[in-house]
Amino acid sequence: MSDATLSQKRPLPLTILITVFIVIWVVLAAFPFIWTVWGSFKVEPDFFSRQSWWNAIFGTYTQAQNDGNSFTGDGYYGAWVTREFWRAAGNTAIVTVSVTIISLTLGTLGGYALARSGRGYAFWILILALVFRAMPHITLVSGYLLPFFQLNIWGVLPTSIIVLVAINQPFTLWMLHSFFLSIPKDLDESAMVDGCSRFEAFRRVIIPVMWPGVVTTGLFSFLLAYNDFATTSMLLSSDNQTMVPKISSFLGSVQEQGNVMFAVAAVVSATVPLFILVLFFQRQIVSGLTAGAVKG
Amino acid sequence: MPHKTFFAFILPSLIAMVLFIALPIVSVIVQSLHVEHARVLVEVESCQPFGGCTTETRVDTAAMAELRAEKPMGQFNGLGTYLNRGHLAVNEIGAILASNNGFGDIATRIYNLPFYKALSFTLVFCFVVTPLAMALGFAIALAVNALPKVTKGPVIFFSLLPMIITPLIGSLILYWMIQSNGIIGASLQHLFNDPTLSLRASPVLTWASLLFYGVWTNAPFSFVVFYAGLQTVPGDTLESAMIDGASRWERIRFVIIPHLAPLATFVALVQLMDNFRVFEPIVGFSAEANATSLSWLIFNDLSGDAKLFGSAGATSVLTIVGVIVLLMPVLIRTWQEFNHKVV
Structure with missing residues (x-):
């Protein structure tokens, strides 16, 4: 629909209403993050102030404890150095990168097959994937624990990576299936007429044109692995924890010792990669969400 | 595509799903039929030089370990x-x-009763958050669509944040703000002039803050999907509705909403599935005293020293049954469409 024709006739009160509404929503969406980032550079009596939240803005106690400087990096030092958050960050990097690469490899092959098959069983595999997609992750975790203890593979990163890849497959298959449907069949079929096998056609013709869909799906695989709490918190030993379970596990111990600011700093640190992701891949995220909706 | 090629392509993915999604479901069912071993008790007589002899009943750890090694699942409990x-x-x-x-x-x-308490919160969360988040998302989509082009990008950027954020981290960020010494909690105390007001203390306020978190984190998804849908509303239909004298509201009601209805079904389905597994906000808000969910019950059974596999298994099976009931309308419709196509 054309904006011009509609906006020309929009009465002033409606424009004001829309503007106010959007401003309220943006504040609601963004303020918690801005506030927490700002507060993470203060000391605890400022950020969690019983007197007045102006303390958090001016940093009254931070100045008192910190030679007049109203910002402090103590929370970050405590989290990253004292409590070894860097180890968790490293584990998160290993897990998310491996999960994304393996999911995409399995998913592109499977999604391509599903998009080109057109037989009954391909349809049923998709429906099964939908049911699997709906399973709460923690119900699956309660099925893993006992066998993993028995096989003695509990607590290490590779186990979690494989589990996250599997949990991720239903979604990846759906996304890539609908993406491959949008690539014309003639493309790979004409390659096969020219004498390519199905796999050669996939490698020479499909792989070069599939990257936009793969990047979008990869973003969501990354997010799933990065945001997971249920699986990683149950399947990793405390030495191998990734960032999210690490934050939750030192939330309890930190609160007793009066070091809540360590947790605040860790939370802000774990938010930064997501921020950057949205900043650079906003278009792909939006198109990925809508592609699933429009076609799925 | 011949069967052989199809399976060659899909096999790795299928193996992963069977091993780590289908088998665990079987494992959960088997576990739920078993229960931890009863404790093996032995009578121990301990004699002291001057105190005489006393008999004590103790847990026989050696026999327990042997029993566990033999049958790790526990005993059959039907x-x-x-x-x-x-x-x-x-x-x-x-x-x-x-x-x-x-x-x-x-x-x-x-x-x-613990299970029904968890079930009621889970269902309330599903069926309150989903429609509210969809309505809010739709309103944001309409408003953003009316904005000038320059502001659209930044508004979409900020709108994505609550959705993209790790659920545990997002709930912690909100929880720190609504705590009685956080900015919102303290302001509310000030506003109502009640220094004891605390969102954690009363069940109603805890539920309300969890539901608020749910809407906050779910609305952006509906917004993005509906916003994309708005770009495809046919201009001709809108124009002819305008010529016929339809007001703004009537155009939304009779042109835009019917156009977006299929998208709305999709959004509702995805959000119901995701909200049914509500779990992280309860941990983040430390709300377990007033609100628990099915996923939280399972987590609670499995964390801690005594892992109650049987109990966690039973709750998991009941949760899976719930998911299937939730998906039933969709499954039936797809089944009918599929049969229709074949005939």
């Missing part, structure tokens, strides 16, 4: 775990129905 007080609580419900003081009494007493 449907016992499903029917006990921690799950379906059949006997307790029978007792409540047999003697009670009216409907309100029945409701409170059933609500106090």
Whole structure:
């Protein structure tokens, strides 16, 4: 629909209403993050102030404890150095990168097959994937624990990576299936007429044109692995924890010792990669969400 | 595509799903039929030089370890775990129905059983958050669509944040703000002039803040999908509606909403599935005293030293049944469409 024709006739009160509404929503969406980032550079009596939240803005106690400087990096030092958050960050990097690469490899092959098959069983595999997609992750975790203890593979990163890849497959298959449907069949079929096998056609013709869909799906695989709490918190030993379970596990111990600011700093640190992701891949995220909706 | 090629392509993905999604479901079912071993007790006589002899009853750790090694699942319990007080609580419900003081009494007493408490919060979360988030998302989509082009990008950027954020981290960020010493909690105390006001203390306020978190984190998804849908509303239809004298509201009601209806079904389905597994906000808000969910019950059974696999298994199976009931309308419709296509 054309904006011009509609906006020309929009009465002033409606424009004001829309503007106010959007401003309220943006504040609601963004303020918690801005506030927490700002507060993470203060000391605890400022950020969690019983007197007045102006303390958090001016940093009254931070100045008192910190030679007049109203910002402090103590929370970050405590989290990253004292409590070894860097180890968790490293584990998160290993897990998310491996999960994304393996999911995409399995998913592109499977999604391509599903998009080109057109037989009954391909349809049923998709429906099964939908049911699997709906399973709460923690119900699956309660099925893993006992066998993993028995096989003695509990607590290490590779186990979690494989589990996250599997949990991720239903979604990846759906996304890539609908993406491959949008690539014309003639493309790979004409390659096969020219004498390519199905796999050669996939490698020479499909792989070069599939990257936009793969990047979008990869973003969501990354997010799933990065945001997971249920699986990683149950399947990793405390030495191998990734960032999210690490934050939750030192939330309890930190609160007793009066070091809540360590947790605040860790939370802000774990938010930064997501921020950057949205900043650079906003278009792909939006198109990925809508592609699933429009076609799925 | 020949069968052989198809399976060659899909096999790795299929193996992963069977091994780590289908088999665990089987494993959960088997586990739910077993229960931890009863403790093996031995009588130990301990004699002291001057105190005489006393007999004590102790847990025989060696025999327990042997038993565990032999049957790690525990002993067979049939449907016992499903029917006990921690799950379906059949006997307790029978007792409540047999003697009670009216409907309100029945409701409170059933609500106090752990499984039903979790189930009621899970269902309320699903069916309150989903429609509210969709309505909010639709309103944001309409408003953003009316904005000038320059502001659209930044508004979409900020709108994506609550959705993209790790659920545990997002709930912690909100929780720190609504705590009685956080900015929102303190302001509310000031506003209502009540220094004891705390969102954690009362069940109603805890539920309200969890539901608020749910809407906050779910609305952006509806917004993005509806916003994309708005770009495809046919201009001709809108124009002809305008020529026919349809007001702004009538255009939304009779042109835009019907156009977006299929998208709305999709959004509702995805959000119901995701909200049914609500879990992280309860951990983040430390709300377990006033609100628990099915996923949280399973997590609670499995964390801690004594891992109650049987109990967690039974709750998991009941949760899976819930998911299937939730998906049933979709599954039936797809089944009918598929049969229709074949005929």
